Amino acid sequence: GAGVSQSPSNKVTEKGKDVELRCDPISGHTALYWYRQSLGQGLEFLIYFQGNSAPDKSGLPSDRFSAERTGGSVSTLTIQRTQQEDSAVYLCASSLSGRTYSGNTIYFGEGSWLTVV
Amino acid sequence: SQKIEQNSEALNIQEGKTATLTCNYTNYSPAYLQWYRQDPGRGPVFLLLIRENEKEKRKERLKVTFDTTLKQSLFHITASQPADSATYLCALRNAGNMLTFGGGTRLMVKP
Numbered sequence: 001g002a003g004v005s006q007s008p009s010n011k012v013t014e015k016g017k018d019v020e021l022r023c024d025p026i027s028g029h030t031a032l033y034w035y036r037q038s039l040g041q042g043l044e045f046l047i048y049f050q051g052n053s054a055p056d057k058s059g060l061p062s063d064r065f066s067a068e069r070t071g072g073s074v075s076t077l078t079i080q081r082t083q084q085e086d087s088a089v090y091l092c093a094s095s096l097s098g099r100t101y102s103g104n105t106i107y108f109g110e111g112s113w114l115t116v117v
Numbered sequence: 118s119q120k121i122e123q124n125s126e127a128l129n130i131q132e133g134k135t136a137t138l139t140c141n142y143t144n145y146s147p148a149y150l151q152w153y154r155q156d157p158g159r160g161p162v163f164l165l166l167i168r169e170n171e172k173e174k175r176k177e178r179l180k181v182t183f184d185t186t187l188k189q190s191l192f193h194i195t196a197s198q199p200a201d202s203a204t205y206l207c208a209l210r211n212a213g214n215m216l217t218f219g220g221g222t223r224l225m226v227k228p
Contacts, residue, residue: 004160033215033216035218041220042206042218042219042220042221043161043206043218045215045216045217045218048215056215058215059215091160091161093160105151105163105166106163106216107163108160108161108162109160110158110159110160111159111160
């Protein structure tokens, strides 16, 4: 597609349920990022995939959070046993390369709005 | 620890004036710094990138400066318009290759 596509755009779930959020990056982009943004807050890094390298999971807040990227393209962020504090916008982004000095622009999707009730 | 600081208070200016936003960082040695715009309910959109060996970068009404000695970047919007009202985020890449964002500054341009 022309841009980063995320689904669902909105999700309301009950506390304790699992949710899956999907990200379809721009074709050809090897780097993929997940960020979380709570209401009125800045972007919190979650996880980063670069090509076939092991992902940087250093931002995942707990072991309830996991992500995978299949075939170097689509990524799924999974939150198990959701809690109310997980309510936020989950933003996915991609870039041509994530290498430090590449300076490649990263393109964001419109986010998946998660509400845990 | 590494920090990227932006003024969390909203900046209110009159249409036609120049808006100046600040991004300060500590414990980074960035090769470049980026600025993004975020509208409510939308994902951030890339605006400008400035490299460590560049003092200033311009794009239309936007100007970014980068002072690696002060560890500061300034983002200017000249002849501001109400349509420029948004949150502006600066971002740096850390040693782990991930792009880390400041908390953003909300700009309100009043007609």
